[in-house]
Amino acid sequence: MSSNADLTPIPLVDLQTQSRQIKADVLRRMGEVIDAARYILGQEVQEFEALFADYCGTDHCIGVANGTEAIHLALRALDIGPGDEVITAGNSFAATGFAIAHTGASPVFVDIDPVDFNIDVTQIENAITEKTKAIIPVHLFGQPARMKEIREIADRHHLRIIEDSAQGHGAEINGHRCGAFGDIGCFSFYPGKNLGAFGDGGATTTNDPELAEKLRLLRNYGQKQKNRHDLLAFNSRLDTIQACVLLSKMQHIEQWTEQRKTVAKWYREELADADLVLPQERGDVRHVYHLFVIRTPHRNELAESLAAKKIATGIHYPNPLSTATPLSDSPTVPMGLPVCRQIAEEILSLPMYPEMNREQVARVGAGVREFLAQKSQTVAMA
């Protein structure tokens, strides 16, 4: 039997292997930027914005400093602020709630659907008050939220939609890409995202030319021309150096997304008979598997058992967003977010990256099956 000490660790995300593939192209592009000293809003930013808008199927893309800022500026562009309420999902990264709170508006957290882990559309109308201005669905783990239902609700109540697509690059519903469903789409290019920079980066997407113009002003001190400030705005620009990385990666994004889907298929084969809940992919979507998240009541023990086999795992996220100290006064619908609470105890993210090979997935699969077999034996003997 091979000892665990001999095993090569399997990380949750492997950025080095991917970076090696594009390093030469990125360095060439960066060299041009350095030679021309076009660090701020250089031509590479515009090139990337055009490419990414086209990829999302929107008329405009505006590069910004990070995904949190994308959401924050989107809310500002829609004039959302103190006294307003914004509805979002109870299970997301803190940034979604923080961006809302930073405008002075109040986040209202709605529970999630246990099947796809996205905002429970049957609960959204219970959260709407006369103060509600917008809904921020999060395309969590790479599976789009139910945008048709969300659009119907938003139209009925005259609400705006901002998509948090930080985990949804290239995700689709009926062939239409995330980032094009709402008034504004928001993306993160944090290094570990499906499209990640070599540092922080983000973008907003929209089909509305006026919103696009306002977002451009909001990210750059309200300047249409130098030293003319038309709006109280921010410094929140996508670096030209990061645009170089993103331009290189855009050449591979579709292939990498398909590889993620293949890894997900291998996991399904490995874990077909295992006593746990696999991610459930809705029929009308393209799930881009930012994360591969399983559910089991034995989550903590499973994570420990995999760690002993040098297999890394993650929890996204260990607590409902409404429990974060700065957000703890926020309303929750239904009260206490029972589904969020339960799944927070049971979800486990397995290693997922495009370069994962069949053997690595088989090793994770065997590790999970072995743990579950031991568990069922212990239960049977008790």
Ligand SMILES: Cc1ncc(COP(=O)(O)O)c(C=O)c1O
């Ligand atoms: C769902 C979600 N929203 C927002 C963000 C914020 O993005 P960033 O880290 O680029 O600010 C992230 C990622 O970190 C995220 O996963």
